[in-house]
Amino acid sequence: MKAITYARTGDSSVLQLTDRDVDEPGAGDVRVRVVLSGVNPTDWKRRSGASGQSLGFPELVPNQDGAGVVDAIGPDVTGFAVGDRVWVFMAQHQRPGGTAQEYVVLPATNVVPLPDGVGFAVGASLGVPAMTAHRALTVAEDWPARLAPGSLEGATVLVAGGAGAVGHAAIQLASWAGARVITTVSGPDKAALATAAGAHHVVNYKAGDAATAIRDIAPDGVDVIVEVAPAQNAALDAAVAKNRASIAIYANNGGDTLGLDIRANMMVNARYQFLILYTVGEEALRHAREDLTAAAAAGALGVGEDAGLPLHFFDLKETAAAHDAVEAGVTGKVLIRVGE
Secondary structure, eight states, X not given: OEEEEBSSOSSGGGXXXXXXXXXXXXXXXXXXXXXXXXXXXXXXXXXXXXXXXXOOSSSBBOOSEEEEEEEEEXXXXXXXXXXXXXXXXXXXXXXXXXXXXXXXXXXXXXXXXXXXXXXXXXXXXXXXHHHHHHHHHTOOTTSOSSOOTTTTTXXXXXXXXXXXXXXXXXXXXXXXXXXXXXXXXXXXHHHHHHHHHTOSEEEETTSSOHXXXXXXXXXXXXXXXXXXXXXXXXXXXHHHEEEEEEEEEOOOTTOSOOOOOHHHHHTTTOEEEEOOGGGSOHHXXXXXXXXXXXXXXXXXXXXXXXXXXXXXXXXXXXXXXXXXXXXXXXXXXXEEEOXX
């Protein structure tokens, strides 16, 4: 089979198109014929060595997320049949094989049925971004740990960077769950994307005082903040947080060190929750995959320009260019065509 591999960290030139044997699924495993592979920032960071992880294996296949068709089932696996359409996540976590290959073998817990009528592009766009968004929306002490229609009814959610992949998913999920959604963006083009995703209010943080604009929309403050740039936004978050608000931090855009005004946060009983999927625990992952599948089945997780997330397609042999596009900060979702 065709696969993209790398044997050392570095820039995208370390990625090579190779021929490999197709692995057999072991106990508890499912083999998936990959149709689309999704690329996330975590993928180029792992490949480049920026994440600080060692390879752990002589050779790796990149990319955590994807969608495809069940090709073979290992012993002790139930609930799947050959030919099932599925989405997959965290394929490269503690294993050498990501989704930038024609066939990938994964634990059955990382393989999720793709609902009827939901395309592979949606499936390959879930995984890390949407599961991260789900976690960010379910850590507040005053709101449910699961998402469903009505579960966030009455909540006001602020999504920082609503045109990014996680921000896009957070807008869609929060809106589906009944929240009023405010998002911040850097310009009119991204504002249009955030609105298409379902944001009720969009604030251009470069066009004035964002805290005042948010308070004008939500005088009592916001209940949940999905935060991509805590170093830059700490003062803004403290200024708009409602009493007992939750600030869920999933990235370090804008700096690696966070400084907090203790009194401002103390007076509103703010809760800061850092999160990363790889160590979040099986229960949180199970909640996310179940709720995301339900949201996708309901048509709440659309992708493409009209849904606020432009798609950028690359062929498998162009995986290096796909990684470069994500590293350069392309707006939208990068997908790699792997198979039919």
